[in-house]
Amino acid sequence: MCNYIIAFCIYTLKIEIYALQSLKTIRKWLSRLWETDMDITIKTIRGVTISSLITLGLAACSSSPAPWTQADDSPWGAKHDAEEQNLPTDDAVSDTSLNDPVLLADPEPEPVIMQEPEPAPAPEVIVPVVVEEELTPEQTVMALPGDGYAVQVYAGKTAESVEKFKNDKDLSGLTVVKTDRAGSIVYVLVDLHEDRAAANAAAGDLEATTGSRPWVRSVAGLQKIVAQ
Incomplete structure (x- = not known):
């Protein structure tokens, strides 16, 4: 792992040298008014790059693991684990009453009450009217x-x-x-x-x-x- 870090630092240093050469070329194109500001910028970039390389090298060669690879000691992590343990399982959530054959059976139809038909009205008796003819x-x-x-x-x-x-x-x-x-x-x-x-x-x-x-x-x- 340390070899990879050193190789990465060398590659980064080459990039920095190439960048410095490019900046020197650009510097010639700029006016004298900006010469002082350009020197400050080059020094700042060089300082940041060297500091980054030193930090990466020390971290790679250190025997202790990086902080971001360690387990989370935050109390929030313990609380999250406790909540996951308290979650009900699929077996506990499932409702066994849904498999009850009594509930799954079709409901019994309501009894049909047959109403007795109303008796037919008695036929109207038409009494013939006998008209007595007047006798002669x-x-x-x-x-x-x-x-x-x-x-x-x-x-x-x-x-x-x-x-x-x-x-x-x-x-x-x-x-x-x-x-x-x-x-x-x-x-x-x-x-x-x-x-x-x-x-x-x-x-x-x-x-x-x-x-x-x-x-x-x-x-x-x-x-x-x-x-x-």
Whole structure:
């Protein structure tokens, strides 16, 4: 190692000699004003170079190691080593719970609650509305029992003439019935009752009202001549 240092010093000295020769050449080119400053510069460079060479030679030949090759006695180094020892290892940091088969298993699906369907509403029952047709006078007579009695007050060949007599005598409660007598149509004005006694009593009242005597006849006989 010492031989390398000596060789390096000799090489550096040669460089210094070459530099001095170059400076002398440059010195000739400069003006006299700078001659004094140039001498100071040359002496300064020479002194620094010689001092550096001496220091390197002593360091190379010394038996003690260089300061920068010695171990660090600073308390900060001990603190750094202690922190490295206290750092947790990879095994300590690893979380063993991540390998738990219970945690790795897929969560159980939530139970599906089946709701019972709402009962269908009962079908709306549509009650047919029966419209009773109004019976004609002839149908009314034919629907009566045959043991009843009819008080016949007036008869005419046209319905208009019978209706006129009915209105003139104010007989609104009586019925105009169409009959067929051997092919001839005759309209009669009758008052219907359930028994003969009621029919006879009504006949007396109608005679007083109309001025003519009514005819009391059975409903069965009237039904035989009703024109259908």
